[in-house]
Amino acid sequence: MSVVFDNLDIFLEGMRRTLELSVLSFILAFILGIVVAALRVSPVPPLRWASATYVEMVRNTPLLVLMFVVVFAFPSIGFTYSYFASAVIVLTAYTATFVGETVRSGINAVSTGQAEAARAIGLTFPQSLRLVVMPQALRTVVGPLGGIFIALLKNSGVAVAINVPELTSAATQLGTDTAQFIPAFLGAAAAYLLLTIPSGFATNWLERRVAIKR
Amino acid sequence: MTAPFIGDALGPRGRRITRIVSVVSAFAVIGFIVVAIKRLGDNGQLAQAKWEPFTQGPVQRFFLEGLRTTMEVALVSMVGAMVIGAVLALARLSRTGPVRWGTTGFVEFFRGLPLVLLIFFSALGLPTYGVRLSVFWYVAIGLIIYNGAVLGEIFRAGILSLDRGQTEAAYSLGMGYWQAMLLVVIPQAARRMIPAIVSQLVTLLKDSSLGAAVAFEELLRRGRINGEFFQNPLQSLFVVAVLYIVVCFALSMVARRLEVRQRRRYRAGAIVVPGAGMDLALMGIQGDAAEASEGAT
Numbered sequence: 001m002s003v004v005f006d007n008l009d010i011f012l013e014g015m016r017r018t019l020e021l022s023v024l025s026f027i028l029a030f031i032l033g034i035v036v037a038a039l040r041v042s043p044v045p046p047l048r049w050a051s052a053t054y055v056e057m058v059r060n061t062p063l064l065v066l067m068f069v070v071v072f073a074f075p076s077i078g079f080t081y082s083y084f085a086s087a088v089i090v091l092t093a094y095t096a097t098f099v100g101e102t103v104r105s106g107i108n109a110v111s112t113g114q115a116e117a118a119r120a121i122g123l124t125f126p127q128s129l130r131l132v133v134m135p136q137a138l139r140t141v142v143g144p145l146g147g148i149f150i151a152l153l154k155n156s157g158v159a160v161a162i163n164v165p166e167l168t169s170a171a172t173q174l175g176t177d178t179a180q181f182i183p184a185f186l187g188a189a190a191a192y193l194l195l196t197i198p199s200g201f202a203t204n205w206l207e208r209r210v211a212i213k214r
Numbered sequence: 215m216t217a218p219f220i221g222d223a224l225g226p227r228g229r230r231i232t233r234i235v236s237v238v239s240a241f242a243v244i245g246f247i248v249v250a251i252k253r254l255g256d257n258g259q260l261a262q263a264k265w266e267p268f269t270q271g272p273v274q275r276f277f278l279e280g281l282r283t284t285m286e287v288a289l290v291s292m293v294g295a296m297v298i299g300a301v302l303a304l305a306r307l308s309r310t311g312p313v314r315w316g317t318t319g320f321v322e323f324f325r326g327l328p329l330v331l332l333i334f335f336s337a338l339g340l341p342t343y344g345v346r347l348s349v350f351w352y353v354a355i356g357l358i359i360y361n362g363a364v365l366g367e368i369f370r371a372g373i374l375s376l377d378r379g380q381t382e383a384a385y386s387l388g389m390g391y392w393q394a395m396l397l398v399v400i401p402q403a404a405r406r407m408i409p410a411i412v413s414q415l416v417t418l419l420k421d422s423s424l425g426a427a428v429a430f431e432e433l434l435r436r437g438r439i440n441g442e443f444f445q446n447p448l449q450s451l452f453v454v455a456v457l458y459i460v461v462c463f464a465l466s467m468v469a470r471r472l473e474v475r476q477r478r479r480y481r482a483g484a485i486v487v488p489g490a491g492m493d494l495a496l497m498g499i500q501g502d503a504a505e506a507s508e509g510a511t
Contacts, residue, residue: 043224043228043232044232044235044236044239045236046236046239046240046243047235047239050239050243056459056463057459060416060420060458060459060462060463060466061420061455061458061459061462062420062421062423062424062434062458063420063423064423064424064426064427064434065423065434065437065451065454065455065458068426068434068437068438068451069448069451069455072438072441072447072448072451073441073447073448073451073452076257076259076447076448077253077254077257077259077448078253078257124231125228154326154327154328154329155328156328157328157329157330157331158328158330158424160330160334160427161330161424161426161427168328168330168331168334171331172331172334172338175335175338175339176338179342181335181338181339181340181342181343182339182343185331185335185339188327188331189323189326189327189331192326192327192328192331193323193326196326197326
């Protein structure tokens with residue numbers, strides 16, 4: 001195990017990068033996901049179809065395929081990004097589909113009476129979504145969204161395949177350099193658990209905070 | 215089915231607005247597609263030379279064999295993971311404390327790790343400890359351990375979802391623990407778990423693409439090789455993505471169909487495992503929403 005303790009800085013750096021990657025992607029995916037959900041429940045058919053197509057296509061493509069598309073295929077149509085930016089783009093696009101579906105189910109769980117009341121007092125569709133339905137919907141999906149963030153923390157490890165220096169790549173590198181894979185692996189495992197377990201607690205806390213008291 | 219959440223039919227003003235926005239947004243969507251196609255054309259990506267390879271028999275075989283390898287590794291891993299998962303679930307429900315604690319630790323540990331880390335450890339680490347296998351098995355080992363832990367939780371949730379009365383009735387008939395488990399509980403629980411298992415299979419199939427990162431020649435890896443060879447990475451990855459989407463979408467539809475049917479038959483929710491990954495997290499809430507909308511209509 002001394003390999004791990006001698007190289008703690010490598011693990012801390014890896015954790016920092018993984019956290020950066022995940023938090024940045026989650027914030028962007030949260031925003032994009034809300035837009036996706038709003039389009040999917042809108043009364044405008046072309047917007048509903050566009051958003052449904054996006055969700056089904058991206059959700060059924062493996063994450064690594066998406067990463068390869070951005071890194072190897074996009075340059076041939078003139079879009080070239082750094083590896084880190086590519087990873088953020090892909091993790092955002094991928095996670096947004098899950099956020100979108102989650103928020104949509106939250107919207108569907110808000111009772112119809114709320115939307116009808118909003119219409120009855122003369123709110124337009126965007127207004128009633130923004131002011132009445134969405135705030136209630138988001139509260140009910142805090143738990144699932146926390147689950148998505150934890151899944152995102154783990155998914156960010158896929159970025160190792162496109163040379164983004166994060167936790168998985170740090171551990172793999174250390175394992176290869178020292179030929180001591182088991183300690184390096186256990187170190188990475190501990191580091192990931194140090195990220196996911198507090199996220200779980202934070203989710204539970206937030207869920208209790210925003211719960212609608214009936 | 216995604217109906218807009220506004221309960222009643224729209225009035226004349228609402229219909230007019232919807233019509234206008236529909237036309238505008240339809241033009242926007244079409245405009246986006248046109249721009250994208252133009253961009254592809256301007257960069258020579260629609261040139262015949264880039265797409266022609268896919269009409270050649272050997273290239274098509276190259277891709278289809280890759281797809282077969284992907285499916286093989288997915289099926290083998292799924293079977294292995296189900297065996298491990300069954301053992302883990304039973305051990306976690308065991309009446310012996312230490313067995314229960316040990317398994318809980320094992321499951322939580324492997325479920326909390328990124329799959330890619332397990333596959334890298336398996337493919338790069340195991341050889342340094344003298345374990346020499348084909349790369350197929352390195353990938354399969356990673357998939358089996360991770361999905362075994364996830365399926366273990368699904369199985370456990372399925373068993374726990376069964377009414378206590380079933381076990382109690384079995385005991386009162388004089389059955390022992392294992393008899394009750396095997397003859398009464400598991401047959402009923404297994405049926406409820408089928409949608410969750412199919413949906414986990416979709417996740418596993420997608421995750422098997424991580425093998426491409428450790429030089430395992432499955433579909434994605436072959437797509438990359440083909441792209442390098444013919445200098446058409448965009449077209450090759452496009453074909454790969456289409457194949458994945460077709461297979462995974464079809465399987466997802468099966469899972470969804472099964473879940474709806476089961477909901478109707480048992481009036482029971484889906485088996486939900488918190489933190490089992492995005493797909494399962496999703497199934498759970500879709501279930502709740504479906505229930506809510508059932509009540510509404």
